[in-house]
Amino acid sequence: xxxxxxxxxxxxxxxxxxxxxxxxxxxxxxxxxxxxxxxxxxxxxxxxxxxxxxxxxxxxxxxxxxxxxxxxxxxxxxxxxxxxxxxxxxxxxxxxxxxxxxxxxxxxxxxxxxxxxxxxxxxxxxxxxxx
Numbered sequence: 421x422x423x424x425x426x427x428x429x430x431x432x433x434x435x436x437x438x439x440x441x442x443x444x445x446x447x448x449x450x451x452x453x454x455x456x457x458x459x460x461x462x463x464x465x466x467x468x469x470x471x472x473x474x475x476x477x478x479x480x481x482x483x484x485x486x487x488x489x490x491x492x493x494x495x496x497x498x499x500x501x502x503x504x505x506x507x508x509x510x511x512x513x514x515x516x517x518x519x520x521x522x523x524x525x526x527x528x529x530x531x532x533x534x535x536x537x538x539x540x541x542x543x544x545x546x547x548x549x550x551x
Contacts, residue, residue: 443459444459452530452531453511453529453530454511454529455528456479457525458479459523461496462523463523464520468480470516470527475507477504477527478503478504479502479504507529510531511531512531515530
């Protein structure tokens with residue numbers, strides 16, 4: 421993964437196209453697929469654009485310009501973001517699902533059919549079992 425970490429690319433099934441991810445994002449890989457959790461506090465479904473092009477996943481929000489109020493103190497980060505990852509063919513981007521709940525945008529991408537890890541049982545030769 422090259423999402424600004426130093427984990428080797430060969431160990432990951434996705435990589436950030438940008439060199440540094442500055443927006444809060446957690447990414448989990450499970451047996452069923454991959455899950456992205458993106459901070460989206462104060463945003464509505466209509467505010468966020470999610471697109472897929474070939475093997476790239478893009479999540480984008482453009483903060484509207486507000487000139488009417490000038491804060492005395494600004495502690496809440498309200499900024500635009502544009503996040504893009506290349507996703508491995510191990511995952512089926514055509515089956516991506518997204519939900520927004522309590523300020524957390526969750527995207528799930530299942531493992532592509534035939535690409536899931538199979539566990540192989542080891543059996544002993546029949547001759548050893550019969551003894």
